[in-house]
Amino acid sequence: xxxxxxxxxxxxxxxYGDRGNIIALMxxxxxxxxxxxxxxxxxGDALDGDAYDLYFIGGGEDRQQRLAANDLxxxxxxxxxxxxxxxxxxxxxxxxxxxxxHYYRPADGDxxxxxxxxxxxTVHPGPSSRRLIGNIVIRSTLLGGATVVGFxxxxxxxxxxxxxxxxxxxxxxxxxxxxxxTEGGVSRNVFGTYLHGPLLPKNxxxxxxxxxxxxxxxxxxxxxxxxDDRIEAEAHASAVLRAAGE
Amino acid sequence: xxxRVARGIAPDVVRILAARLxxxxxxxxxxxxxxxxxxxxxxILRGAGFSSVHNRAGANLAAGIAAALLQHATFGGRxxxxxGIFEVDEATLPIVQPSxxxxxxxxxxxxRDQLDRYGEIDIVAGRWETxxxxxxxxxxxxxxxxxxxxxxxxxxxxxRVAFGIEDDSCSLGTLEHAAxxxxxxxxxxxxxxxxxxxGHMGVYRCPQCGTTRPSPAVAAHExxxxxxxxxxxxxxxxxxxxxxxxxxPGAYNLHNVLAAATCCLEMGVALPPxxxxxGTFAPxxxxxxxxxxxxxxxxxxxxxxxxxxxEVLRTVLRDTGQATVLIAINDLTADGRDISWLWDVDFExxxxxxxxxxxxxxxxxxxxxxxxxxxxxxxxxxxxxxLAQAFDLAMKSTDGRRLYVLxxxxxxxxxxxxxxxxxLVAGFWED
Ligand SMILES: [Zn+2]
Numbered sequence: 001x002x003x004x005x006x007x008x009x010x011x012x013x014x015x016y017g018d019r020g021n022i023i024a025l026m027x028x029x030x031x032x033x034x035x036x037x038x039x040x041x042x043x044g045d046a047l048d049g050d051a052y053d054l055y056f057i058g059g060g061e062d063r064q065q066r067l068a069a070n071d072l073x074x075x076x077x078x079x080x081x082x083x084x085x086x087x088x089x090x091x092x093x094x095x096x097x098x099x100x101x102h103y104y105r106p107a108d109g110d111x112x113x114x115x116x117x118x119x120x121x122t123v124h125p126g127p128s129s130r131r132l133i134g135n136i137v138i139r140s141t142l143l144g145g146a147t148v149v150g151f152x153x154x155x156x157x158x159x160x161x162x163x164x165x166x167x168x169x170x171x172x173x174x175x176x177x178x179x180x181x182t183e184g185g186v187s188r189n190v191f192g193t194y195l196h197g198p199l200l201p202k203n204x205x206x207x208x209x210x211x212x213x214x215x216x217x218x219x220x221x222x223x224x225x226x227x228d229d230r231i232e233a234e235a236h237a238s239a240v241l242r243a244a245g246e
Numbered sequence: 247x248x249x250r251v252a253r254g255i256a257p258d259v260v261r262i263l264a265a266r267l268x269x270x271x272x273x274x275x276x277x278x279x280x281x282x283x284x285x286x287x288x289x290i291l292r293g294a295g296f297s298s299v300h301n302r303a304g305a306n307l308a309a310g311i312a313a314a315l316l317q318h319a320t321f322g323g324r325x326x327x328x329x330g331i332f333e334v335d336e337a338t339l340p341i342v343q344p345s346x347x348x349x350x351x352x353x354x355x356x357x358r359d360q361l362d363r364y365g366e367i368d369i370v371a372g373r374w375e376t377x378x379x380x381x382x383x384x385x386x387x388x389x390x391x392x393x394x395x396x397x398x399x400x401x402x403x404x405x406r407v408a409f410g411i412e413d414d415s416c417s418l419g420t421l422e423h424a425a426x427x428x429x430x431x432x433x434x435x436x437x438x439x440x441x442x443x444x445g446h447m448g449v450y451r452c453p454q455c456g457t458t459r460p461s462p463a464v465a466a467h468e469x470x471x472x473x474x475x476x477x478x479x480x481x482x483x484x485x486x487x488x489x490x491x492x493x494x495p496g497a498y499n500l501h502n503v504l505a506a507a508t509c510c511l512e513m514g515v516a517l518p519p520x521x522x523x524x525g526t527f528a529p530x531x532x533x534x535x536x537x538x539x540x541x542x543x544x545x546x547x548x549x550x551x552x553x554x555x556x557e558v559l560r561t562v563l564r565d566t567g568q569a570t571v572l573i574a575i576n577d578l579t580a581d582g583r584d585i586s587w588l589w590d591v592d593f594e595x596x597x598x599x600x601x602x603x604x605x606x607x608x609x610x611x612x613x614x615x616x617x618x619x620x621x622x623x624x625x626x627x628x629x630x631x632x633l634a635q636a637f638d639l640a641m642k643s644t645d646g647r648r649l650y651v652l653x654x655x656x657x658x659x660x661x662x663x664x665x666x667x668x669x670l671v672a673g674f675w676e677d
Pocket of ligand 1: 454
């Protein structure tokens with residue numbers, strides 16, 4: 001078995017330790033004897049639709065996000081859309097998450113048109129509005145009610161349409177918009193979230209869910225042998241406590 | 247805080263008091279190295295006969311500057327001192343610039359250090375640009391090797407002097423994961439690098455608009471790195487060259503030394519006292535400071551962002567084959583509350599090359615998980631959430647050899663306090 005990961009715009013959208021997510025996917029596959037490889041796909045590169053089981057896209061600053069949005073639509077959108085429809089896993093964080101929606105309306109400048117892989121829109125309420133920053137804990141029905149921990153830092157407010165389910169409900173922090181207690185968006189195997197950086201290292205249940213779903217398309221039902229997750233559990237628990245103490 | 251009160255009483259106090267310094271003021275700003283750079287400038291100038299007013303111990307907000315000036319003010323409103331040296335946060339520069347009207351502004355570097363506090367790096371650069379274009383009176387002393395700093399500096403209207411490293415043997419070869427400002431400030435596309443010194447520092451060029459690194463007027467040639475003992479290099483300046491030795495380790499400190507040398511040259515100091523001052527300058531606390539505990543040595547190496555951390559790790563690995571390290575990670579406001587950056591540090595370089603890693607601090611468990619993923623085996627790692635206990639455990643694990651302590655900013659302050667209570671280090675800012 002092998003897991004083929006494609007990292008979209010690793011040098012452009014890499015703001016918040018997004019590399020941690022790639023490291024976790026690779027290690028948790030390899031620790032189980034599954035070959036894992038990661039291919040970087042950059043600005044201007046064409047995308048081979050059959051070559052990957054999982055796409056990852058991170059977050060970036062406004063200007064980098066705009067460059068990525070244009071390239072995504074012009075060169076990669078069609079392939080990515082067909083892949084998502086075929087059940088390939090897409091994980092998008094922060095800026096990347098916003099680009100999977102219909103559009104992102106920045107504080108100034110034109111709208112960034114997204115790929116529409118997720119039924120959601122994002123609006124930045126203006127330069128004087130506060131950014132939603134801090135430790136966040138959500139409870140995810142997708143993962144049987146398990147908590148997912150991370151850190152969020154975003155100006156844009158995201159609202160889900162009827163076609164997208166939230167990744168979870170906010171227990172601590174802001175989530176999609178700081179109002180409706182939803183966080184993230186999911187549709188088939190497309191996952192978007194504001195939880196950035198070491199999201200996957202600290203949330204092994206979510207990581208394994210992604211690996212299983214990614215392998216499932218080519219290998220059918222896959223059972224992942226359990227790993228020794230004591231260190232992960234400690235880091236997860238301490239992040240929950242940290243968020244609760246704020 | 248007296249400074250805050252004074253500013254409340256007379257908003258112009260900083261402007262009025264600063265104007266009474268006969269040799270004017272110098273402002274040092276940037277993400278990394280401003281404390282070291284400001285202290286080194288002060289040290290060199292003292293050797294050259296100046297007496298300086300200097301804000302200290304992280305009091306580098308506007309209120310801290312007012313406090314420093316007030317401390318040196320007489321009842322008659324005179325200031326005891328010739329020259330002011332103020333280190334200010336990246337975001338504070340535009341606020342203090344108009345009242346200080348500095349003679350020189352030193353720009354060390356811009357890293358994505360505390361994004362949750364300051365917003366995005368481009369925004370900070372934009373504010374610098376505005377602040378500096380409104381003031382043509384100050385000479386801008388800037389790091390040519392930092393593309394973001396250089397692109398800001400080259401848009402200012404006054405005089406400017408660039409410093410940088412001119413030695414390709416310092417190059418790491420490839421850009422680190424920690425590199426932040428790797429995109430052209432104009433076009434947004436990634437730069438091409440001929441040499442990478444650390445982080446996004448190096449000799450770069452934009453493939454789209456052709457922006458290149460400015461040629462430094464003051465530069466370090468023929469660099470000889472000596473691990474924790476510091477380094478030696480040939481300092482080339484418009485006023486001649488000299489072989490220089492510094493006790494400050496790592497490539498990042500070369501930039502601090504160059505910044506201070508350039509600034510002092512601009513203040514009219516001759517080359518020999520500058521070379522002398524660099525040689526006699528000892529590291530500030532937490533910046534490669536050495537502590538003796540029961541006859542054994544601990545070295546404190548502040549590690550507050552990915553590029554700095556990588557450089558510290560390389561310094562440790564160069565120093566010894568099987569090091570014992572104590573890593574202390576806090577996530578308080580002064581550290582940056584978001585510790586995602588730990589995943590941009592290349593801890594993978596430690597795998598198989600350290601004897602023991604003890605992790606501590608508020609985010610000890612995050613750090614432990616990071617090391618696990620970096621390939622540092624379970625039997626090499628230990629977690630001790632209490633800082634004092636962690637320090638004792640780490641000292642015991644060294645087998646009499648040197649201990650390397652790698653703390654974030656507030657963890658360093660806490661550790662420093664523990665060592666002070668034990669009588670192992672002197673109080674703060676003893677100079
Ligand atoms: Zn350019």
